Structure formats: structure tokens, C-alpha cells
Amino acid sequence: MTSFTPLIDSLPSTVPFVGPETILRRSGIPLRARIGANESVFGPSPKAIAAMQEAALESWKYGDPEVHDLRAAIARHHGIGIENVTVGEGIDGLFGLAVRLFVEPGVTVANSFGAYPTYNFHVAGFGGNLVTTPYVNDHEDPSSLLDLAKRENARLIYFANPDNPMGTCWKAGVVQDLIDNIPAGALLMLDEAYHDFAEGSVPALDMANPNVLRFRTFSKAYGMAGVRVGYALGHPRLISAFDKIRNHFGVNRMGQAGAIAALADQAYLKSVQQRVARAREKIYAIAQFNGFGCVPSSTNFVAVDCGRDGVYARKILEGLATHGIFVRMPGVAPLNRCIRISVGNDENLAALEEALPLVVKAAG
Amino acid sequence: MTSFTPLIDSLPSTVPFVGPETILRRSGIPLRARIGANESVFGPSPKAIAAMQEAALESWKYGDPEVHDLRAAIARHHGIGIENVTVGEGIDGLFGLAVRLFVEPGVTVANSFGAYPTYNFHVAGFGGNLVTTPYVNDHEDPSSLLDLAKRENARLIYFANPDNPMGTCWKAGVVQDLIDNIPAGALLMLDEAYHDFAEGSVPALDMANPNVLRFRTFSKAYGMAGVRVGYALGHPRLISAFDKIRNHFGVNRMGQAGAIAALADQAYLKSVQQRVARAREKIYAIAQFNGFGCVPSSTNFVAVDCGRDGVYARKILEGLATHGIFVRMPGVAPLNRCIRISVGNDENLAALEEALPLVVKAAG
Numbered sequence: 001m002t003s004f005t006p007l008i009d010s011l012p013s014t015v016p017f018v019g020p021e022t023i024l025r026r027s028g029i030p031l032r033a034r035i036g037a038n039e040s041v042f043g044p045s046p047k048a049i050a051a052m053q054e055a056a057l058e059s060w061k062y063g064d065p066e067v068h069d070l071r072a073a074i075a076r077h078h079g080i081g082i083e084n085v086t087v088g089e090g091i092d093g094l095f096g097l098a099v100r101l102f103v104e105p106g107v108t109v110a111n112s113f114g115a116y117p118t119y120n121f122h123v124a125g126f127g128g129n130l131v132t133t134p135y136v137n138d139h140e141d142p143s144s145l146l147d148l149a150k151r152e153n154a155r156l157i158y159f160a161n162p163d164n165p166m167g168t169c170w171k172a173g174v175v176q177d178l179i180d181n182i183p184a185g186a187l188l189m190l191d192e193a194y195h196d197f198a199e200g201s202v203p204a205l206d207m208a209n210p211n212v213l214r215f216r217t218f219s220k221a222y223g224m225a226g227v228r229v230g231y232a233l234g235h236p237r238l239i240s241a242f243d244k245i246r247n248h249f250g251v252n253r254m255g256q257a258g259a260i261a262a263l264a265d266q267a268y269l270k271s272v273q274q275r276v277a278r279a280r281e282k283i284y285a286i287a288q289f290n291g292f293g294c295v296p297s298s299t300n301f302v303a304v305d306c307g308r309d310g311v312y313a314r315k316i317l318e319g320l321a322t323h324g325i326f327v328r329m330p331g332v333a334p335l336n337r338c339i340r341i342s343v344g345n346d347e348n349l350a351a352l353e354e355a356l357p358l359v360v361k362a363a364g
Numbered sequence: 365m366t367s368f369t370p371l372i373d374s375l376p377s378t379v380p381f382v383g384p385e386t387i388l389r390r391s392g393i394p395l396r397a398r399i400g401a402n403e404s405v406f407g408p409s410p411k412a413i414a415a416m417q418e419a420a421l422e423s424w425k426y427g428d429p430e431v432h433d434l435r436a437a438i439a440r441h442h443g444i445g446i447e448n449v450t451v452g453e454g455i456d457g458l459f460g461l462a463v464r465l466f467v468e469p470g471v472t473v474a475n476s477f478g479a480y481p482t483y484n485f486h487v488a489g490f491g492g493n494l495v496t497t498p499y500v501n502d503h504e505d506p507s508s509l510l511d512l513a514k515r516e517n518a519r520l521i522y523f524a525n526p527d528n529p530m531g532t533c534w535k536a537g538v539v540q541d542l543i544d545n546i547p548a549g550a551l552l553m554l555d556e557a558y559h560d561f562a563e564g565s566v567p568a569l570d571m572a573n574p575n576v577l578r579f580r581t582f583s584k585a586y587g588m589a590g591v592r593v594g595y596a597l598g599h600p601r602l603i604s605a606f607d608k609i610r611n612h613f614g615v616n617r618m619g620q621a622g623a624i625a626a627l628a629d630q631a632y633l634k635s636v637q638q639r640v641a642r643a644r645e646k647i648y649a650i651a652q653f654n655g656f657g658c659v660p661s662s663t664n665f666v667a668v669d670c671g672r673d674g675v676y677a678r679k680i681l682e683g684l685a686t687h688g689i690f691v692r693m694p695g696v697a698p699l700n701r702c703i704r705i706s707v708g709n710d711e712n713l714a715a716l717e718e719a720l721p722l723v724v725k726a727a728g
Contacts, residue, residue, distance in 0.1 A: 001574050001601070002519060002551035005468045008608060017612035021428040034425065043424040052423065052618070056416040059590040059622075060407040061398065062583075064385040089453055089592075093611045104369045118612075125609045155366060187366035210365050219426075226423040226617030228453075237365070244372060245489045247457045248381035252616055253590030254416070258423075 007105065007127045016117060020326045032324035033348035038164065038194075038301045040223035041345045042275055044258065045268035048224065051261035052254040063253040070256045073263050074231055083236040084207045086243075087259075089250050091193055091217045091230035094242075096122045098189060098213060098232065101241050102155050103128040110154035112140040114165070114332040116191065119158050128156075135335060138166045138295050138303070142178040150183045157182065160191035162198045162298040165330040165340050169198045169298035176203040182211050187238075190214045193230075196221035196269065197276060198298035210235040218255075220300060221272055222262045229255040276300045279343035286353050290360050295338065303330070303338040310336035312363065319359030325352055371469065371491045380481060384690045396688035397712035402528065402558075402665045404587035405709045406639055408622065409632035412588065415625035416618040427617040434620045437627050438595055447600040448571045450607075451623075453614050455557055455581045455594035458606075460486045462553060462577060462596065465605050466519050467492040474518035476504040478529070478696040480555065483522050492520075499699060502530045502659045502667070506542040514547045521546065524555035526562045526662040529694040529704050533562045533662035540567040546575050551602075554578045557594075560585035560633065561640060562662035574599040582619075584664060585636055586626045593619040640664045643707040650717050654724050659702065667694070667702040674700035676727065683723030689716055 003009075020034055034041070043049070067087040075082045088094035095118060103109065105127035111120065113132035123130050131152045133144040140163050149157045159178060162169040175190070182188050192214055195202050205214070213234040219225035229251060232239065262268075283302045284294045293305035306313040310333055317329050317339050325348075329339045344352070367373075384398055398405070407413070431451040439446045452458035459482060467473060469491035475484065477496035487494050495516045497508040504527050513521045523542060526533040539554070546552050556578055559566050569578070577598040583589035593615060596603065626632075647666040648658045657669035670677040674697055681693050681703050689712075693703045708716065 002466060002549060004465050004605060005471075007468070008465050008605060011608040013604065013608065015607050015612070017429045019426065019429040019613075021432060022430055025432065037426055039426060040424050043421075049420050049423070052420040053417040055590075056413050056420070056618070056622075057407075059413070059416065060404050060587040062383065062401055062403060062589045063592075065381045065383045066386055068385060068389065089457075089611060089614050093453075093614055096611055101368050101372050102366060104371070107369075185366060223424040225426045225613075226419075228427075228614060228616040240377065241368060241372060243379050244375040244377065247453060247460055248379070249383075249589075250453050250457055250592060252592040252619065254420070254618055255616065258420075 011124060016121065023321060023326060027321065029322060029324050031326055032351040033344050034326050035342040035344040035348050035352070036326040036328040037225070038220060038299070038342045039225045040220060040272060040300060041343070041348060042223055042272050044223040045262050045265040047265045048258040048262035052227070052258040055254040055257035059253055061253060062249045063251050063256050065248040067251050067256055070260050073260050077263055078205055078233065080205055080207050080233065084233055084239055085231055086239045087229060087231045087251055088246060090219060090228045091191065091215050092118050094215060094230050094232050095119050097242055097246055099123055099126050099128065100245060102187065108152050108154045109156040109158065110145055110149040110152060111158045112145065114330050114335045115140060115158060116160055116164050117331060135166065138335070139163065139168045139170065142170065142174060146178065146181050146183065149186050154186055157186055157188045158191065159188060160193070161201055162194040164194065164299065166295050166303045166335060167297035167299040167301055168295060169201050171200055172203045175201070179203060179209065179212055186211065188212045193217045193220050194299040197273060197300055201298065205233060207233070207235060210237055213238055218259050218262055221269055223272065224258060224262060227255045227258055228252065229259045276343050279349060282349050283341055283343065286349065286356060290356050301340050301342040303340050305338050308337060309333070313337055313339050315363045316359055319362055320355060323351070323355035323359065325355055375488060380485065387685060387690060391685065393686060393688050395690055396715040397708050398690050399706040399708040399712050399716070400690040400692040401589070402584060402663070402706045403589045404584060404636060404664060405707070405712060406587055406636050408587040409626050409629040411629045412622040412626035416591070416622040419618040419621035423617055425617060426613045427615050427620050429612040431615050431620055434624050437624050441627055442569055442597065444569055444571050444597065448597055448603055449595055450603045451593060451595045451615055452610060454583060454592045455555065455579050456482050458579060458594050458596050459483050461606055461610055463487055463490050463492065464609060466551065472516050472518045473520040473522065474509055474513040474516060475522045476509060478694050478699045479504060479522060480524055480528050481695060499530065502699070503527065503532045503534065506534065506538060510542065510545050510547070513550055518550055521550055521552045522555065523552060524557070525565055526558040528558065528663065530659050530667045530699060531661035531663040531665055532659060533565050535564055536567045539565070543567060543573065543576055550575065552576045557581045557584050558663040561637060561664055565662065569597060571597070571599060574601055577602055582623050582626055585633055587636065588622060588626060591619045591622055592616065593623045640707050643713060646713050647705055647707070650713065650720060654720050665704050665706040667704050669702050672701060673697070677701055677703050679727045680723055683726055684719055687715070687719035687723065689719055
């Protein structure tokens with residue numbers, strides 16, 4: 001039999017990515033609330049939907065491999081150059097490419113313990129050596145992350161602002177300090193997937209800085225998770241490197257058209273932001289009513305603090321699943337005292353409100 | 365500045381993938397015939413379009429990361445198990461992953477000189493050592509490919525049947541012989557993107573053979589190039605390895621729904637096959653009228669033999685471009701005496717018929 005590379009052989013065969021469809025197939029319990037993956041139940045702009053439906057008629061054509069029009073629209077939106085923008089198959093796809101640019105066996109990557117697992121999946125996938133520092137007060141901790149990166153001679157630093165899975169956020173000034181203190185030879189991958197929910201969290205886009213790559217997505221506030229469009233912003237030296245390895249025809253045609261339309265409809269984005277803020281308050285209230293705390297959120301989800309350990313939080317999560325309510329939870333202590341509830345529509349949250357007291361009671 | 369890996373530094377910065385949109389942007393000449401990328405102008409099944417338009421309404425949801433329902437439909441269609449199927453972002457995306465499973469610097473890959481360049485792009489991208497053997501009579505040559513693989517101790521062998529860019533094809537028995545003679549330790553990547561156009565070219569699907577991976581796509585006969593859905597078939601040992609590295613949420617929701625609907629509409633596929641066969645005859649006739657030969661095609665494109673060298677063929681290609689006719693051509697001699705014309709609709713071929721005599725005359 002043909003040998004895989006030693007790196008491939010070393011990777012775990014377990015699949016960490018369990019979707020709600022899989023849970024449904026296993027349990028047979030119909031979903032009443034799909035509020036576990038930080039998707040936006042409010043959906044994309046109707047104009048984006050219309051653009052995708054129209055593009056479906058032309059879907060026999062490959063999408064533009066340069067993704068020119070969408071990149072130009074993104075560049076205009078941010079007041080930067082098209083050479084500062086690359087588009088990929090969601091942020092996850094871009095993380096795979098970005099990690100591949102810098103990581104080979106022996107290269108160290110610094111991250112927060114418990115931060116976005118898909119990033120770490122890619123670091124492992126290219127043989128990187130992951131080192132971590134704990135969250136502090138449910139925040140990723142910029143100063144200890146910098147210390148760690150310096151001490152361990154990390155080539156990459158991952159930092160999400162706002163954070164996932166805890167939903168916490170630093171002000172722009174703190175992130176700017178982090179940027180200003182990146183150790184020599186290191187690059188910061190700044191994941192801003194949720195920045196649309198967190199006013200004041202975004203430091204200026206400095207495209208002359210060759211040591212920062214910033215990642216954005218249409219999956220969250222723009223409500224297009226199933227469409228698969230994310231982008232990275234940075235110095236042309238960084239952005240052009242993606243062209244050496246990316247799947248040039250990989251961004252689907254409907255996604256390119258839909259993202260252009262979504263970006264043009266900022267009024268819709270604003271309405272989503274308002275609806276998310278209201279739904280967050282409702283989740284806070286439901287949690288409080290059940291004796292749970294909440295980590296104040298700057299995202300479209302809330303880390304609900306179940307007040308004990310990970311075993312108990314998992315009991316709550318599994319209890320909710322029996323009521324057709326799909327939520328997720330952080331993977332490691334102490335974050336895993338929480339369950340992570342994405343904002344839902346009124347129906348979803350009514351289902352949560354109804355089920356949670358029963359689940360808490362049953363959990364004892 | 366942060367160091368890329370030495371492998372990334374070694375890769376060329378030039379982008380080999382120039383789409384018709386780029387050509388249009390550069391030339392300003394409106395496209396009259398987009399017949400260069402072997403897309404299907406006949407489009408997807410109307411049922412697939414409807415399914416994608418419907419799925420756009422739910423595009424706030426990530427696609428199923430297991431792509432369960434589409435994999436199950438593919439498995440049923442082929443009479444194999446779901447564990448024999450993985451789905452990715454087009455064949456190109458799957459080639460990237462498949463190559464990554466086996467190739468690291470020092471690993472040798474055997475291919476035909478002038479075969480599908482995107483595959484070689486991925487081999488280079490993971491540091492593989494590409495060795496090639498020439499086409500014989502415009503066919504990829506199984507026996508010299510086997511000799512080469514054996515001599516060079518290749519870990520991977522790429523073989524496309526039917527072939528791209530020449531459109532030639534071997535009967536199933538010849539391919540079965542190739543499979544039966546794969547050297548110990550090697551794996552055959554059998555690209556069957558165009559098999560729907562070539563009856564009698566497909567050897568039986570033997571999913572117990574751990575040394576063959578077969579690649580199929582919805583981009584060609586199913587007319588969904590812009591949707592980005594391809595799949596690989598093989599032994600579970602091979603298929604499950606993709607899960608270690610693939611972008612689990614990468615296959616967009618509309619694509620999953622559209623591909624299921626497309627697969628279910630075999631009557632539409634049949635009608636496309638008939639229209640492609642008719643259009644091919646028309647291209648043969650146009651070529652002949654202009655004094656050009658044709659390589660008999662088993663695909664949805666025709667390699668038109670311009671009868672001289674690559675410089676002359678490029679002159680013809682560039683001449684056609686000035687008339688808004690987008691075609692491509694093979695990259696290396698002696699294949700590049702040809703231009704590659706994809707099947708078009710009546711309008712497209714009328715434009716070709718009108719322009720080609722002028723272009724030939726101007727080329728001298």
C-alpha cells in the first residue's frame with residue numbers, strides 16, 4: 001500500500017467537526033433551534049439572496065479566479081487597495097492556506113488555550129508546534145501571548161478579537177498595542193470574524209505593516225455561512241503569496257455575486273446588528289432566570305456560565321439536545337464551564353426558554 | 365519580516381490561471397463565445413438550478429460538514445458505500461488534498477508531459493518531484509507511464525481518461541491494465557472528469573483496491589463549474605484520510621443541494637451528452653473548412669490541430685480573442701500545435717465559424 005507522508009500518519013483520524021445534521025441523524029430529534037454554530041438565523045440580505053439566485057443561472061461558468069469584482073468591492077469598502085485583499089473559501093479555508101505559507105514541522109505557533117479549534121487543526125495539519133497561554137478572565141490575553149511568542153520564538157501568533165468561544169473583546173487600542181509589540185520575525189493572524197458586532201474593537205487597517213494578516217468573513221454578521229466566502233487583508237507581500245498555493249477557481253460564482261450584494265447593503269447589516277443585540281439580552285435574561293451567569297458578549301453568541309465544571313455544562317448541552325436545541329461548548333477548562341448559545345430568532349429563544357428549566361432540573 | 369517556508373519561497377509567483385474575466389478586463393472586447401475552459405454552456409439541470417436557488421434561502425446555515433446526503437446519493441448512484449466517497453471544492457480542491465496526503469519534498473510523481481496543469485501546480489506546491497513521459501499520438505501513454513513510475517520509484521501516478529487537453533481516450537480495458545500493473549508502493553490518481561462523454565472508458569469501480577483514487581466532478585457534463593463540487597472514490601483507507609486535513613465546512617450548501625438534484629436528473633445529463641456530440645461535429649466541420657485537423661474527441665472540447673507549431677497556434681488563439689472568442693491551448697510541444705475549443709451553443713459556434721477564416725487569413 002502507498003505510504004502517506006509521516007505527517008499525515010501522525011494526525012488523528014477523529015473528526016472534530018460534528019455538525020447539527022450529524023446530531024440530528026444520530027438522535028432523530030428534530031431541531032427546534034439551530035443556535036450552536038454562530039450562524040445568523042436572520043440570514044443574508046434579501047439582495048444577496050437575489051444575487052445568488054440570479055448567479056445560479058450562470059453557474060455553468062467558473063467563478064472569476066481573480067475574484068476581481070468582489071476584491072475591488074472589499075477594497076473600496078475598506079479604503080485600501082485590491083492588492084491588499086485575497087478571498088477564499090471561508091476564513092477556515094484561508095487559515096489553511098495562511099498556515100501553510102509559514103508552517104512546516106519545527107515551526108512554533110502561539111495561541112490562547114481553548115481558542116478557535118479550526119486554526120489549531122490547520123497548525124497540526126502542517127506539522128506546527130502549538131504553544132498556548134491561558135485565557136484571563138475569559139479574555140485572550142495579549143500580553144502573555146506576546147511573552148509566550150517571544151519566549152518560544154513563535155513564527156505565528158493567532159488572536160481573535162472578538163474572541164470565539166467566549167465572545168469577549170478588547171478595545172482597538174489594546175489590539176494596536178499587541179500589533180506594535182509583535183516580536184521580530186513573527187506574524188500576527190488577527191481573526192476579526194465577529195468584529196461587525198463589536199464597535200470600537202478594530203484598530204486602523206495599516207496595509208504597510210508586513211507582520212499582520214487580518215481575517216474577515218461573510219459567514220457571521222452577513223449571514224452567509226453556507227456560501228463560503230471569507231477574506232484576508234494585508235501587505236501585498238503577504239496577500240500575493242496566497243496565489244502561489246490557493247485553489248484559484250475555488251470561490252464559487254454564487255458566493256462572489258452574493259458577497260458583493262451583501263457588502264453593498266449596509267442598511268441590512270445594521271438591522272442584523274440591532275437584532276443580534278436584542279437577542280443577546282434575551283439570552284442573558286434566560287440564563288439569569290435559570291441561575292446561570294453570562295460572559296458579556298461582543299458577538300452573535302453568548303457564553304453562558306453554568307457555574308460548575310465541564311461535566312455539568314456538557315450535561316446541560318446534552319439535555320438541550322434532547323429538546324432539539326443545538327448549542328456548542330468550549331473544549332477545555334476553565335472555559336468549558338460554559339455553553340455557547342448563538343443568537344436565535346424569537347421562536348428559537350422561546351424554545352430555549354421553555355427547555356432550559358427542565359434541563360437544569362433534570363441535571364440536578 | 366516573517367519567513368515563509370523554504371518551499372513557499374521556492375514556488376513561482378506567476379499565476380498560471382487566467383480566466384476569461386481577466387482577458388475581458390484587459391482587452392475590453394466583449395465575449396461572444398466563452399468556449400475555452402470546458403465549461404458546459406448548456407448549464408446545469410433546471411432542477412439543479414431550482415435546488416440551488418431554494419438552498420440560497422437557507423444559506424445562513426453551514427453546509428453539512430459530512431456532506432452526508434450528497435455522498436449517500438453518489439454512493440447509491442455508483443452502487444458503492446458512503447465510506448468510499450469524499451466530496452470537495454471541485455476536483456482541483458481535492459487534488460490539493462490528495463497530493464498533500466502523499467507528497468512531501470523528495471517524493472516523486474509521474475505524469476504525462478503536458479497533462480492537466482492544476483495537478484502539477486499542487487505537486488509543486490507540496491514539494492513533489494515531477495517526472496513525465498510524452499504523449500504518444502496525442503494520447504497519454506499508459507505503458508511508458510508505468511515504466512517511468514517504476515524506474516523513478518514514483519509514489520503517485522496521474523492519469524486522466526479521457527484526457528485534457530487533447531480530449532483523447534482509452535477503452536476501459538486499457539485503463540484496467542494500467543490499474544493491474546501499478547508498481548508496488550504507488551497510487552494511481554485516475555482523473556475521470558470527462559468520463560460522462562466517453563462511453564466504454566470506465567473500468568469497474570473496485571473499492572477494495574487501495575492503490576487507486578478516482579476523481580469525478582459536477583463541473584463538466586453536469587454543467588456546474590461555478591458551483592464547486594467534485595468527489596473522489598476509493599478504498600475507505602484513502603477516503604477517510606481526507607478527513608484529517610480537509611476544510612470540513614468547505615463544500616457550500618447550495619452546491620450540496622444542487623449536486624443531489626443534478627445527479628437525480630439523468631435524463632438531462634443524457635440530453636447534454638447528445639448536444640455535446642452534435643456540437644463536436646460542428647467544431648470538426650469548422651476546423652476542416654479552415655484547413656485544420658482535429659484530434660477525435662471523447663470530451664466536451666476539441667483539440668483543433670492548426671498544423672504548425674505553438675507560435676502559430678497562439679496566433680490563431682489570439683486572433684480569435686480579438687473577435688471575442690475565448691479558447692485555450694495546451695502548454696507544451698507537440699501538443700501546442702493545437703488550440704482547445706470547448707463545445708458551445710449554436711450562437712457561439714456561429715461566431716467561431718465567422719471569425720476563424722478571418723483569423724487564419726490574418727495569421728498568414
